Amino acid sequence: MKKNYFLNDCKSFLVILTVFLSNFMFAQRNSLPPPVENQFWKNVQFGGGLGLGFGSGYTDISIAPSAIYNFNEYAALGLGAQYKYLKQKDFYASNLYGGSIIGLLNPIRAIQISAELEQLRVNVNLEGSNSNSQDYWNTALFIGAGYRSGSATIGARYNVLDDKNSIYGSAFMPFVRVYF
CATH class of the missing domain: 2.40.160.20 (Porin)
Incomplete structure (x- = not known):
């Protein structure tokens, strides 16, 4: 019975970690500098x-x-x-x-x-x-x-x-x- 709690806790932790990391990665992609325009x-x-x-x-x-x-x-x-x-x-x-x-x-x-x-x-x-x-x-x-x-x-x-x-x-x- 303790195995199921441990597996459920691990699955929950992995889901939360995945969501956090994916949000962090999308946030990094959105903050890229705008393309440089030709000033000439x-x-x-x-x-x-x-x-x-x-x-x-x-x-x-x-x-x-x-x-x-x-x-x-x-x-x-x-x-x-x-x-x-x-x-x-x-x-x-x-x-x-x-x-x-x-x-x-x-x-x-x-x-x-x-x-x-x-x-x-x-x-x-x-x-x-x-x-x-x-x-x-x-x-x-x-x-x-x-x-x-x-x-x-x-x-x-x-x-x-x-x-x-x-x-x-x-x-x-x-x-x-x-x-x-």
């Missing part, structure tokens, strides 16, 4: 510019997408692409395309300082009696500063490599920069 894409912003200009026999169309990686709230580095079509009726038609590298510094939230190295391929087809074509590379290094509010910055930049053969009419030019 959280620090990337996209932006760029679109331009459209029309006049008496003049056309200017441009598209310039870009992306930056924010290392922290003070510094970012990015890449950009650019395509521009210019045409002056009875004078020339031009295609410009290339890329750029841009660095941004924000010493305080409202001020943005930038440096941008741009390399563009220029294809010009001159029209008229002395028609010919020109193909060459144009390099520009812009240093700029602007006022920043939210995702937009408005400011000015200066091409320190400007010379008489530059594709830009002036070394100094205003800009509006937007990143989302």
